[in-house]
Amino acid sequence: xASQSVPLLTEEEYLxxxxxxxxxxxxxxxxxxxxxxxxxxxxxxxxxISGRLYSALEDRHCAVFAEGLRLRVxxxxxxxxxxxxxxxxxxxxxxxxxxxxxxxxxxFEVLSESTEDRDRGFKSTHYRSIPSVREFVIVSQTEPxxxxxxxxxxxxxxxxxxxxxxxxVQFASLGCSLSMRQIxxxxxx
Numbered sequence: 001x002a003s004q005s006v007p008l009l010t011e012e013e014y015l016x017x018x019x020x021x022x023x024x025x026x027x028x029x030x031x032x033x034x035x036x037x038x039x040x041x042x043x044x045x046x047x048x049i050s051g052r053l054y055s056a057l058e059d060r061h062c063a064v065f066a067e068g069l070r071l072r073v074x075x076x077x078x079x080x081x082x083x084x085x086x087x088x089x090x091x092x093x094x095x096x097x098x099x100x101x102x103x104x105x106x107x108f109e110v111l112s113e114s115t116e117d118r119d120r121g122f123k124s125t126h127y128r129s130i131p132s133v134r135e136f137v138i139v140s141q142t143e144p145x146x147x148x149x150x151x152x153x154x155x156x157x158x159x160x161x162x163x164x165x166x167x168x169v170q171f172a173s174l175g176c177s178l179s180m181r182q183i184x185x186x187x188x189x
Contacts, residue, residue, distance in 0.1 A: 048184070
């Protein structure tokens with residue numbers, strides 16, 4: 001028996017489906033991928049980050065988004081929902097619906113067992129291809145560990161590991177910082 005191929009979707013078809021859907025899906029090269037729900041620690045960490053950044057940036061022209069706003073990586077056509085994003089200045093949208101942005105400065109992904117490989121490899125590569133992105137941050141939910149990817153002036157990236165609850169994460173793109181205790185508030189290891 002021959003296997004049947006699944007018809008590929010256009011970006012427009014994906015967006016029409018996604019805008020009516022009760023659950024979120026990512027899109028890449030004609031395929032939709034259902035997103036799984038996160039664990040309690042995953043959501044606590046994402047909300048700790050977004051809440052603290054919201055407070056730190058309230059006097060600046062920056063907006064913080066947690067888990068609900070869609071991102072389009074223009075260079076590759078990936079549509080996804082980062083755990084936390086920060087946009088400074090005027091948001092740029094993929095179309096007139098204003099529900100998909102293209103210009104974050106800072107992106108966070110909180111690792112889950114089921115998404116770790118995809119977040120570290122596939123998404124990391126795509127996020128770092130966005131011209132506006134200055135920093136990409138991977139946050140562990142199993143230990144106090146943050147991995148910071150920071151774009152240098154020459155376009156290269158450096159990676160820093162920040163470990164332990166007594167450490168502080170500096171965001172050069174925003175001119176602010178968060179303590180690891182703030183990021184991991186109410187999370188037990």
